[in-house]
Amino acid sequence: xxxxxxxxxxxxxxxxxxxxxxxxxxxxxxxxxxxxxxxxxxxxxxxxxxxxxxxxxxxxxxxxxxxxxxxxxxxxxxxxxxxxxxxxxxxxxxxxxxxxxxxxxxxxxxxxxxxxxxxxxxxxxxxxxxxxxxxxxxxxxxxxxxxxxxxxxxxxxxx
Amino acid sequence: xxxxxxxxxxxxxxxxxxxxxxxxxxxxxxxxxxxxxxxxxxxxxxxxxxxxxxxxxxxxxxxxxxxxxxxxxxxxxxxxxxxxxxxxxxxxxxxxxxxxxxxxxxxxxxxxxxxxxxxxxxxxxxxxxxxxxxxxxxxxxxxxxxxxxxxxxxxxxxx
Numbered sequence: 001x002x003x004x005x006x007x008x009x010x011x012x013x014x015x016x017x018x019x020x021x022x023x024x025x026x027x028x029x030x031x032x033x034x035x036x037x038x039x040x041x042x043x044x045x046x047x048x049x050x051x052x053x054x055x056x057x058x059x060x061x062x063x064x065x066x067x068x069x070x071x072x073x074x075x076x077x078x079x080x081x082x083x084x085x086x087x088x089x090x091x092x093x094x095x096x097x098x099x100x101x102x103x104x105x106x107x108x109x110x111x112x113x114x115x116x117x118x119x120x121x122x123x124x125x126x127x128x129x130x131x132x133x134x135x136x137x138x139x140x141x142x143x144x145x146x147x148x149x150x151x152x153x154x155x156x157x158x159x
Numbered sequence: 160x161x162x163x164x165x166x167x168x169x170x171x172x173x174x175x176x177x178x179x180x181x182x183x184x185x186x187x188x189x190x191x192x193x194x195x196x197x198x199x200x201x202x203x204x205x206x207x208x209x210x211x212x213x214x215x216x217x218x219x220x221x222x223x224x225x226x227x228x229x230x231x232x233x234x235x236x237x238x239x240x241x242x243x244x245x246x247x248x249x250x251x252x253x254x255x256x257x258x259x260x261x262x263x264x265x266x267x268x269x270x271x272x273x274x275x276x277x278x279x280x281x282x283x284x285x286x287x288x289x290x291x292x293x294x295x296x297x298x299x300x301x302x303x304x305x306x307x308x309x310x311x312x313x314x315x316x317x318x
Binding site for chain 2: 002003007008011012015018019022027028029030047048051052053054056059062063066067069070071072073074082083084086087088089090091092093094095096097098099100101102103104105106109110112113114116120121123124125128133134135136137138139140142143144146147148149150151153156157158159
């Protein structure tokens with residue numbers, strides 16, 4: 001879909017956040033979350049300055065928006081990102097229930113700038129045993145039993 | 160690989176965290192991060208109580224460990240999880256540089272208990288245009304230009 005004027009405005013905000021954030025010691029990525037035409041959050045990548053490998057711009061924007069709206073459900077929000085979300089961020093976007101992403105640069109351009117997004121997409125597409133990371137499994141029955149308990153747990157909130 | 164006694168002990172700790180966490184209002188998932196045989200962090204899923212869709216057990220454990228060790232690089236750590244990590248968490252594990260995962264239950268058992276892990280794995284494996292989420296793109300040149308700036312940015316710390 002072609003972007004409309006409002007989309008372009010919010011995407012420019014996300015790209016502006018990326019540049020500002022880089023100049024403030026973070027990574028060159030920015031994201032903005034919008035609900036009913038209003039900006040709810042705007043964030044940059046803070047992995048290095050905050051010692052948090054999960055602090056990508058999209059994850060930060062989701063955390064801030066969820067905090068501001070006092071809910072883990074952002075299904076009425078749109079996320080604008082300066083670059084295509086990595087698998088961690090795309091997973092976070094699905095978990096938040098967001099239904100539309102608008103982005104500018106992509107994982108291949110990010111890879112050229114030294115980021116692992118495309119490598120991680122390729123890893124996730126492999127079977128567990130084929131990945132470069134070692135994945136060992138055990139205590140299956142004990143692990144399953146917690147999920148069985150959950151199924152019968154009174155008052156649980158499914159998400 | 161078959162788990163050794165120490166692996167089983169840490170995996171039991173992660174499963175215990177899952178059960179405790181469920182009883183404390185969170186989701187039925189737990190994770191433990193271990194470095195040189197010592198527990199660095201132990202966490203449960205806090206999505207609903209903390210209004211944070213990214214607060215899965217593995218993400219929480221990574222954040223806590225990175226904070227405790229004052230680095231975003233957890234490449235000398237192992238993560239133990241009560242259930243196979245979802246794509247968001249597996250992405251976070253790659254970004255943290257962790258090289259080994261030990262887990263008990265899996266995405267199919269989690270799906271049976273009502274969680275979207277397997278659905279999100281399937282979504283991530285699709286081309287952007289084939290996903291259930293709408294992915295629109297624009298301002299490619301402006302987005303790329305921030306990454307070009309990064310390539311030439313003095314004093315940057317690559318991660």
